[in-house]
Amino acid sequence: MGLASVAPTIPLLIGSDIYRFSTYGPTHPLAVPRVSTTIDLCRALGWLPDAAYRDSPMATLAALGRFHDPAYLAALLQAERSGIVSPEDRERYRIGTDNNPVYPEMFRRPATSAGGVMLAADLTAEGGIIHVPGGGTHHGRADRASGFCYVNDCVLGILTWLDQGLDRVLYLDLDAHHGDGVQDAFAGEPRVLTVSIHEAGRWPHTGKAEDRAFGSARNLPVPAGYHDTEARFLLQEAVLPLIQRFRPQAIMMQCGADSLEEDPLARLSLSNNAYWAAVAAVLPMSPRLILLGGGGYNPFTVARCWAGIWATANGFQIPEILPSEAETILRRLVYNRAAGRNPPAHWMTTLADPPREGPVRAEIRQLAAVTLQET
Numbered sequence: 001m002g003l004a005s006v007a008p009t010i011p012l013l014i015g016s017d018i019y020r021f022s023t024y025g026p027t028h029p030l031a032v033p034r035v036s037t038t039i040d041l042c043r044a045l046g047w048l049p050d051a052a053y054r055d056s057p058m059a060t061l062a063a064l065g066r067f068h069d070p071a072y073l074a075a076l077l078q079a080e081r082s083g084i085v086s087p088e089d090r091e092r093y094r095i096g097t098d099n100n101p102v103y104p105e106m107f108r109r110p111a112t113s114a115g116g117v118m119l120a121a122d123l124t125a126e127g128g129i130i131h132v133p134g135g136g137t138h139h140g141r142a143d144r145a146s147g148f149c150y151v152n153d154c155v156l157g158i159l160t161w162l163d164q165g166l167d168r169v170l171y172l173d174l175d176a177h178h179g180d181g182v183q184d185a186f187a188g189e190p191r192v193l194t195v196s197i198h199e200a201g202r203w204p205h206t207g208k209a210e211d212r213a214f215g216s217a218r219n220l221p222v223p224a225g226y227h228d229t230e231a232r233f234l235l236q237e238a239v240l241p242l243i244q245r246f247r248p249q250a251i252m253m254q255c256g257a258d259s260l261e262e263d264p265l266a267r268l269s270l271s272n273n274a275y276w277a278a279v280a281a282v283l284p285m286s287p288r289l290i291l292l293g294g295g296g297y298n299p300f301t302v303a304r305c306w307a308g309i310w311a312t313a314n315g316f317q318i319p320e321i322l323p324s325e326a327e328t329i330l331r332r333l334v335y336n337r338a339a340g341r342n343p344p345a346h347w348m349t350t351l352a353d354p355p356r357e358g359p360v361r362a363e364i365r366q367l368a369a370v371t372l373q374e375t
Contacts, residue, residue, distance in 0.1 A: 001091060007127035011313045014116040014132045015039050015046060016056040022105040029265060029297040032147055032335060034229045035134045037303035038293075041351075044326040045319070047303035054123075056116030056134065058108060059156070063118060067155050067185065069143040069162040076150060080107040093144045100145035101205035110150040113137055117153040117292065124250065124288040133306045136254045136294030138179040143308050146181065147204060155185045157290060158192060161250050170248035170286075172239065173198070174278060175256025175294045176209030176266035177272035178219065182254075193246050194240060197222060197231075198264050201351070207266065218242060220372050223253050223363055224267035226259070227356045230364045231274040235281055237368040243285050253279065255309055256294025257302040261356060264337055265297050271348050271353035283313065298340075299333050300347040306353050318351050357370045 018034035040067040042048040061073055075089045083095030083104075096102050113134045120130040120232050132153075140152030153170065161169050171186075173179035173196040184207075186192040193216060200221035220234060243251070261269040283289060291309055296302035311318050322330070330348040334340070346353070 008130070008281055010052055011129040011131065011310075012052055012054055012123065013039070013310060014041065014054045014120055014134075016112050016116065016134060018109055018112050018184050019103060022103070022109050024148070025101050026102050028101060032297060032299040032302075033138050033333065034296060034302045034306070035293065036134050037299055037329060037333065038306040038310070040329045041303055041307040041326055042327055044323065045307070047307075047311060047314065048259045054119065055134070056112050056271065057119060058111045059115035059118060062153060062224045064111060064114060064156070065144055066159050070149060077107045080105070085326055095150070098149055100150060106150060108214045110140075110153070111118070113262060113365075114151050114153040114156050117157035120290045121157045121164075121261045124290065125164050125317055126255070127287050129283070129289045131290070131291040131310050131313055136175070136256055136292035138173060138175065138256075138294060139177070140256055143186070147177065149181065152181045152185065154179070154182045154252060154292065157252060158182070158186070166249045169193075170243060170246055171249045171254070172251060172282065173254040173256070174257040174259060174275065174355055175254055176268055177202060177295060178204055178221075178253060179255070180204050180206045183207070183213050183217045186213070186216055187361050189216050192216055192324060193218070193242070193248070195242060196220065197234065197239075199224065199268055201273055202266060211368060218366050219370055222268070223361065223368065225269050226364075227269045227358045229272045229273055229357045231270055232277060233364060234274060234359045235278055239278075239370040240285070241372055242279060243282065248286060250288035250290075252264060252284055252290045252292065253282060254292045254294045255279070255306065257296030257305040259300070260296070260301045260353075261298060262298050262301045262304060262339060264339075265295070266311040269356050271356045272308055273352060274357055275305055277309050279309055279312045298337075299311055299335055300330060300343060303330070304347070304351050311333065315347065320350065320352075322349055322351060322362070
C-alpha cells in the first residue's frame with residue numbers, strides 16, 4: 001500500500017461486503033450483523049455518499065507479516081482452505097476453539113479488517129478522519145488468535161503510522177475488555193501510548209491501573225455499572241489531560257460497543273451518547289484520527305452506536321426519530337437472545353439512547369487521579 005500524498009478532504013468510511021455474509025457460526029456472539037447494519041443505516045440516513053466510502057482491501061501475507069508470525073498466518077490460511085485444524089495447530093495457535101472457531105472466511109475476514117485499517121493509516125499520512133467499523137480486533141497476538149481476534153488490525157495500523165515516521169501515536173480503547181494485544185505489542189515503545197478504559201475483573205483479566213507497560217500504557221479498569229456521568233468525568237479529568245500531555249500526531253480510537261448497557265458480554269451501563277461525546281472531544285485534538293469498531297454483541301445497539309460515531313465525525317445532526325428506511329433496517333434484524341425476542345421500541349425508532357447518568361463513585365475519582373500520576 002502506497003502512502004497517500006494528500007489528506008482526505010472529508011471523513012471517509014472503509015467497509016466491505018464480507019461482513020454482510022460472514023459470521024463466526026450460528027451460536028457465536030459474532031453471529032450478529034454489525035458492520036453491514038452500520039453501513040446500511042448510514043446510507044439510509046443520507047450520511048454515506050459514494051465519495052465518502054472506500055472498499056477495504058484484503059491485506060497480503062507480507063503486510064500481515066509486519067506484525068504476525070508467518071507460520072501462524074500459514075496455519076490460519078490452511079485452516080480456511082481445509083475447514084479443519086490439526087490438534088497441534090489448535091493448541092499452538094488457538095484456532096478452532098470455541099472463541100476462535102473455524103469458519104469459511106477465517107483468514108479473509110480478518111485480513112480484510114487489517115487491510116482496511118492499514119489503508120486508513122496510509123490515507124491519513126498527511127491528516128484526516130477515517131472510520132473503519134470492521135476494525136478493532138485488539139486481542140490478536142503475533143503468533144496466535146485470542147478473544148475472537150485472529151489478527152491485530154490495531155497494531156498493524158499503528159505500525160503503518162510509525163513506518164511513515166510518526167513518533168507520537170496514541171491508542172484509546174473504549175471496549176469493555178482490556179486492549180491487551182495492543183498494549184503488549186507496544187510495551188516500552190516510547191512512540192506509542194495506549195490508554196484502555198475497560199471493565200475491572202473481566203476477561204482477559206489484565207489492565208490493572210498500576211500496569212503501565214514500562215511507561216507506554218495507562219489503564220482505567222472501571223467497576224460494573226459504569227455510566228455516562230462517570231465516563232464524562234474520566235474523559236475530562238483523565239483522558240483529555242493525557243492527550244494534552246502526550247501531544248499525539250495521530251490517535252486511533254477503538255470503539256468497541258460492549259460497554260453499552262444492553263450488551264450481553266459485559267456489565268457496564270453506558271449509553272451511546274458517551275461514545276459520541278468521547279469522539280467529539282478527541283476529534284479536534286488529533287491531526288490524524290482513525291475510528292475503529294471492536295466488541296459489541298447486540299446488533300441493535302452496536303449499529304446505532306457506530307452509525308452515530310460516523311455522524312459525529314462528520315458533524316451530522318442525529319435525528320430524534322429515524323426515517324422509515326432506517327427503521328426498516330433495524331426491524332429486520334434477528335437477535336437470538338432473550339432481549340431480541342421483545343426489543344424495546346427505541347432500538348428501532350431512534351439512534352440515540354436515553355442518557356444514563358448517576359453519581360460519580362469514589363473509585364472513579366481515584367482512578368482519574370492515579371491515571372495522571374507520573375511513573
